[in-house]
Amino acid sequence: MLMLPKSELSAFVAELMADRRVIAPVERDTELRFDVVEDPEQVNLAYRNTGKTPKAVFFPQVETLIRFARERDRFDRIEAVPLDTTPTVLLGVRPCDARSFLFLDRIFAQGRYLDPYYLARRQHTMVVSLACDHPRQTCFCHAFESGPYDRAGADILMREAGDAYLVEAITERGAELLDGMSLATADAGHLARAKEIEENAVSRLQPMAPIAGIESALAELFDSGLWAEVSEKCLACGTCTYVCPACHCFNIEDKLYARDGERVRAWDSCMYPTFTLHASGHNPRPDQAARWRQRMMHKFEYLPRNVDAYGCVGCGRCILSCPVRLDIRQVIARVQAEACKVKA
């Protein structure tokens, strides 16, 4: 087990920056978010969690796929945008976000259709997780058989130990990276402190029924009246889908300029009425009840069936950023309660 004194964090980051792009939580425009580090002093790991997820590192909100030249209606000289293979270290992600990358892999990097844009970034990025020493009231990672100290998805795991971080390689390439750096071995004092902090963190988690099994509950509730109830206060603004580490729906559009254009992929949201609007004008999800049903079904029934994983990691960002405070945990509890009623 290795150790990094907090006072040496900037030096550590500077060493990483020597031959890699480092993406870590930095303060930009009065917001703490994951962004490319320009100055090692800017990295701030003393945070709860960022407002927006680091999924944009692998799956940007806006991404050009191809560029082309244009003369009125004629298009030619199509060129693919070079894939991003910059060696990168993604530093300081929470375990819930690291797990979300494993989930996104099932969408973009498995099966018949592999997404080259996502894969290029994913393959060249090392994930350094920072275990969660202070889960928020809205955190529910533990409902997914996970927790604030989960190692899944990390190449290296860092843990709070008072005035230092414990640093541990989880994967081979994590070990390789650490071999090249001169970190001290952790002493007993710090190991003990880290354990204390971990126990404290786990004790902060609010009790919540496990999610496992919710897919069979949902299977019975397609026609239930509960969807209209839970979605009544939803504004359909889509903020939840933008801050969610697992949401991955996108739209592809051509942006045209005077002499050229680009084919662009951009995040889309199932909360918008236009999400399933057909060219004929028909909309199979005509109201917010249908759209909320879709959101829940997708995350907790269709995805488990199709890719064997839930589309939610329990980070709670949707609850914090929702303008009307629609709490997905309450919806989950309602679903579980309704399913019991149906059975009874």
Next chain:
Amino acid sequence: MTLPSAVREQIIEWLKNGEIEVFIGWEAGPVPLQATPVFVRTPEEVDRLIWDPTCENNLVAFLPRYRGKKVGIMVKGCDSRAIIGLLAEAQFPRENLRIVGVSCPGVVDPKVVAEQLGVPVEDLEDASVRDGQVLVGDQGVPLEASCYALCRACDRHNPIIADVQANEEINSEPVDDPLGPVREMEALSDDECWARFAEEVSRCNLCFACRNACPLCYCNVCFVDRTQPRWFNQTTRLEDRQFYQLMRTFHLAGRCVGCGACTRACPQGVNIRLFLDKLRADVQELFAYEAGVDPEAKPPLRTYRQDDYNGFIL
């Protein structure tokens, strides 16, 4: 804090005798210092309703969904003007509305409270509003120092339309000048204005929370969603963010009632009021009109005078 019993009884009566099918109000939310909307349909549920300065949402944004129904609703001073805005545009019949008005001193902004206490906003546990203070654990912040910045410029604490007034009126002057930021921006050079506009909008995520929280944004098909022609690409390039903010706010010219729901709903902290207040000021100056005051007054862009301001014409 639960509603006064007289108000609770009135709402129950409305529900019982069918004057309303649903009452839209606020209830305690899952995160500290921010209430959440609730839709009450039975007398038993009326006990869920609360009123205190954590009731930030403008519930009038939900009204257009209940066209054809009889609805009860709770409104703050600023929200009540949105009802008048909808009445002026014939969007909801007055006889189908039962309004409970509350006078509001300014709604709590958890970020401001967190800053005052020097803690991360997510750490505001065990928080409540009582006796003019925001209490977090054993610390307190005075209510006047806890509200949203735009509430400090509020000159409309009291509802101007209501069937029942639930609490005492508040008569205090705005702390900040409502038009201060607008006058500041007007005085800048066009380079500086452009930089300010770009900087403010660079935070926008195009999530459309502002549009959806706005009670006057009720178009069946928003210009953003039109496909024939397609004005708008779904990217977050600066040009698209600027286009969205510019056009949406301009669509509210003469209609925005200054409730601030947009600015509070924005998860990115874009100061949308900086743009809307300019339009409100110009509408007042050019057409002597203030939206959300008189339900009988014709909205300014739906009428004209022969002696309207002509000085800008070549």
Next chain:
Amino acid sequence: MSERTTTSSEPQDWEPKVLAFLCNWCSYAGADLAGTSRMQYPPNVRIIRVPCSGRVNPIFIVEALRQGADGVLVSGCHPGDCHYLSGNYYARRRFALLQRYLEYLGVEKGRVQFSWVSASEGARFAEVVTKVVSDVKALGPSRRLNINAMPVPAVEVADGRPA
């Protein structure tokens, strides 16, 4: 970051492109009269005929600037003379607000202008166009709101903003 190809070459031989929305009954006829009377006016103006100045949606003006127009002119019938009686009255209110708003947001004063030109005022039309083109030329190519003048993001990462 590079910039995209702009629609006009510059700087020495740059000529502004001005889009003009002219109402069919007055201003467009006035422009026609200028032409048939062989009056000279700058060729920089591109005309779009609309039934009435009241038909002009503010989104057209903004979209024109987005697509690279260096200037926009909207011209209609004199107040009181609108073929549809009141279209230009509504337009006047709308444009008064829009012009102030665009200036407030930093679009240079002089890029978006409005006039009343009647069907018999060929000379007036030529005069208006000459003034607008000269004003816009002095302002230089339009970069604000112009989607072709926005920087091309080099690499989009983290937030979808340029790295």
